[in-house]
Amino acid sequence: MDTKLSASxxxxxxxxxxxxxxxxxxxxxxxxxxxxxGVLWFxxxxxxxxxxxxxxxxxxxxxxxxxxxxxAFAVTGYSSVLMWRNSATRAGAAVEQNKALLFHRNVRVIDxxxxxxxxxxxxxxxxxxxxSLLFIFVxxxxxxxxxxxxxxxxxxxxxxxxxxxxxxxxxxxxxxxxERLWHPGAYLLFPISGAAFMVExxxxxxxxxxxxxxxxxxxxxxxxxxxxxxxxxxxDVGYMAMCCLGLSLVSLYLVREASRRVEF
Amino acid sequence: xxALHKVSKEYGxxxxxxxxxxxxxxxxxxxxxxxxxxxxxxGKSTLIRLISGAxxxxxxxxxxxxxxxxxxxxxxxxQTHLTGLDNLKFVCRVYGVDYKPLVPxxxxxxxxxxxxxxxxxxxxxxxxxxxxxxxxxxxxxxCFLIDEAMVVGDVRFHERCHVELFHKRKDRAFILVTHExxxxxxxxxxxxxxxxGELLSFPSVDSAYDFYQTSMAERPEPAES
Numbered sequence: 136m137d138t139k140l141s142a143s144x145x146x147x148x149x150x151x152x153x154x155x156x157x158x159x160x161x162x163x164x165x166x167x168x169x170x171x172x173g174v175l176w177f178x179x180x181x182x183x184x185x186x187x188x189x190x191x192x193x194x195x196x197x198x199x200x201x202x203x204x205x206x207a208f209a210v211t212g213y214s215s216v217l218m219w220r221n222s223a224t225r226a227g228a229a230v231e232q233n234k235a236l237l238f239h240r241n242v243r244v245i246d247x248x249x250x251x252x253x254x255x256x257x258x259x260x261x262x263x264x265x266x267s268l269l270f271i272f273v274x275x276x277x278x279x280x281x282x283x284x285x286x287x288x289x290x291x292x293x294x295x296x297x298x299x300x301x302x303x304x305x306x307x308x309x310x311x312x313x314e315r316l317w318h319p320g321a322y323l324l325f326p327i328s329g330a331a332f333m334v335e336x337x338x339x340x341x342x343x344x345x346x347x348x349x350x351x352x353x354x355x356x357x358x359x360x361x362x363x364x365x366x367x368x369x370x371d372v373g374y375m376a377m378c379c380l381g382l383s384l385v386s387l388y389l390v391r392e393a394s395r396r397v398e399f
Numbered sequence: 400x401x402a403l404h405k406v407s408k409e410y411g412x413x414x415x416x417x418x419x420x421x422x423x424x425x426x427x428x429x430x431x432x433x434x435x436x437x438x439x440x441x442g443k444s445t446l447i448r449l450i451s452g453a454x455x456x457x458x459x460x461x462x463x464x465x466x467x468x469x470x471x472x473x474x475x476x477x478q479t480h481l482t483g484l485d486n487l488k489f490v491c492r493v494y495g496v497d498y499k500p501l502v503p504x505x506x507x508x509x510x511x512x513x514x515x516x517x518x519x520x521x522x523x524x525x526x527x528x529x530x531x532x533x534x535x536x537x538x539x540x541x542c543f544l545i546d547e548a549m550v551v552g553d554v555r556f557h558e559r560c561h562v563e564l565f566h567k568r569k570d571r572a573f574i575l576v577t578h579e580x581x582x583x584x585x586x587x588x589x590x591x592x593x594x595x596g597e598l599l600s601f602p603s604v605d606s607a608y609d610f611y612q613t614s615m616a617e618r619p620e621p622a623e624s
Contacts, residue, residue, distance in 0.1 A: 149495065157492030164485060165478045235477075238469045239493050240452035395455050398410065399448060 154241050158250040166254075177254060181217050181262035188213045197331065202365045203358075207276040210266050211361055212330035215354045217259035218289075219296035219328075220321050225251040226304030227314040230393065237397055244394035245387075248304040255300075256293050263289075277362070284360030291372070292353035294379045301386035308393035329354040334369040342369060349378040401450070401467060401542055401572065402426045406459035408445055419445050421596035422459070427572050429465060429541055434587030434604065435576040436611045441593045443576040444470075447546045450574065465541035465572070471532065479520035483511055483530050486519065487537065494538045501537045508533040508559065529556060536563050542572040547579075580608050 167176040189209035197205060226248050233247045270276035279285050306313035329351035334342050345351050352370040359368035408420040419442040427433055437443045447470050448454045449461065477486055487505055491498035506515055509529040514522060522530070535543070543564065564573065565586060575587060583590050583604060590607035592599045594614055601607035 153495040154493055157489050160492065161478065161481065161485070161489050165480050168480060238448075238451065238453045239490070240467075240469070241493060397454060399454060 150241050151246075154246050155250060155253070158236070158242070158246055159253065162250050162254055177258045178261035178265060181214070181221070181258050182266055184217065185210055185213045185262055185266055192331075201333075201336075203333075203362050204276060206270055207361065210263070210270065210276065211358055212354065214259055214263035214266070215289075215292055215350070215357060216325060216328060216330045217262070218256060218292040218353075219299050219350050220325065221259065222252045222255035222296045222300040223303040223317060224321060225255050226300035227307045227317055229304050230308045230397070231311075234397070234399065244305065244308065244397065245301075245390050248301055248390065251304075252297050252300045256296060260289070260293075279361045280363040281360040285357050286360075288353050288356030288358075288360055291356060291375055291379070292350060295349050295353060295375070295382070298379055298382040298386050301390055302382060305386060305389035305393040308397070309389070324348070327351075333358065333366045335367045346371070346374075349375045349382075400426060400428050400462075400464040402460075402462040402464070403450070404460045404462070406449060406456045406461060408442070408449060408454075409457045418596055420449070420456075420593075420598075423598040424459075425591070425598065425600070427542065427574065429572050430570055432573045432575070432587050432589065434583030434590040434607075435574065435593055435598070436578065436580055436583055436590060436607060437576065437593030438578050438615060441578075442596060443578075443593055444546055446593065446598075447544050447574070447576055451544055468535060468538070468540040468543045471535045471543055471545040477519045477527065477531070480518055482518055483509065483515040483522075486530065487534060490534050490538060496538060505530075505533045505537055508536070508563070525553070525556070532556075532560055532563075536568075540571065542574070543568070545573060545575040547577050580611055584608060 163174055163177065167174050172179060189206050192209045193205050197208075201208065229247050229251045230244055236242045236247065237244070267276065267279075271278050303313060303317050307317075327345055328348060329345065334345060334351065334355060337345060346369060352372070352375040355368040355370040356372070358366070359370075403424050403426075406420060406423045407418065409416045409418050411417075423446065425433065435443060435446065445454070449456050451467060451469050452461070452463070453469070481489070483505070484502070487501065488498045491501065509515065509526070511522075511526055511530065514526060519527065519530070545564075575583060576593075577583060587604060590601060590604040592601070592607050592611050592614070594610075599607075599610070601610065
């Protein structure tokens with residue numbers, strides 16, 4: 136904040152909470168409205184996506200010979216994709232669509248981006264939990280073996296999704312080429328992101344290439360936590376953490392520069 | 400106190416960078432007011448956006464020793480799916496103010512009736528302006544920024560704005576920018592003219608007015624930026 140009223144850290148923190156809460160409430164109502172199930176759409180929307188993919192993969196018998204039940208495979212895989220893909224996509228247009236809000240001095244570019252990211256991550260997480268409970272209840276999916284490991288992988292994916300979304304959001308504020316490139320990028324990344332395969336199933340040359348992508352490590356951790364050692368998992372927490380850290384630093388720098396350059 | 404120190408603003412265009420504001424400096428304390436005259440495209444709205452903090456200056460410093468409003472009666476931030484009440488709640492949350500005690504004032508001032516709880520997309524222009532002005536008044540600032548707000552709306556609206564701003568809040572500071580010299584004569588004790596990127600100050604409102612009239616007659620209107 137460039138007010139020279141020199142707010143203390145505590146005051147700044149309070150302002151930050153006020154602003155994020157205001158933006159979240161506003162975004163929820165504008166995006167999902169008050170008609171029919173209203174706010175519940177924020178979980179229902181990703182659920183429908185995941186359900187569709189799970190049905191499709193079951194129908195065409197993807198990996199029919201794998202020891203992992205296909206519904207469980209689809210739910211863990213597709214939910215993980217939602218974590219990074221949807222938040223980045225929603226963040227792309229965020230600054231342009233919310234520019235008018237920046238007239239309120241306390242609302243900054245990062246607030247607008249974080250609001251959308253929070254909502255996407257909450258939606259994907261809610262959808263993952265509800266679908267898992269549902270399928271575990273009807274017996275199509277086993278209960279997770281190590282819940283803490285699932286949660287850890289999930290948090291890593293959330294970190295990756297957040298830093299990627301900040302990058303796409305801030306980048307788009309500089310040039311909308313970033314957003315134009317992101318859409319085909321996201322489409323092409325999906326098949327190699329680890330959602331539709333376990334790294335173990337790939338030829339070893341290809342394994343090395345795929346493991347360059349940070350989100351692959353996240354999904355492998357989630358699946359190891361969920362299914363245990365029925366399929367060997369390949370991941371490197373240190374590598375994924377370094378990627379996320381680097382991406383976060385670059386993104387935060389770009390966000391700061393973007394908020395200095397906002398023009399109306 | 401609000402102080403601008405050598406504030407400049409440039410924008411990139413396809414024909415290189417264009418300087419809109421050049422070393423603008425002034426100080427304003429609570430209880431004072433300043434009218435800024437400038438023709439279309441002189442950089443009035445840019446100046447207001449810089450003072451409000453929505454945009455940053457290319458160079459120079461803005462010191463806000465008092466709370467400064469967003470540009471008054473600015474309606475651009477309305478989301479059409481939200482109701483008038485939602486918009487009040489949003490603004491209150493952003494500034495950390497409880498919205499409930501403010502509902503009666505906003506309802507009374509905007510005269511929206513049942514539409515206060517209807518989506519903003521069903522509002523007329525007049526209704527939007529009234530809502531925007533009421534929201535600006537709902538949050539108490541030390542300094543209000545007014546960008547041509549008094550020019551729109553009907554006579555009754557003008558009078559009510561006048562009461563809210565210049566009587567009930569006469570202990571605050573305000574900055575009024577407009578191309579309408581009479582508005583400044585009516586409300587301001589001090590006046591400046593924004594002329595070719597520079598802010599020229601004058602000893603009296605009348606001398607600023609005279610300069611403005613002469614400069615208007617001399618040169619053709621610059622292109623709208």
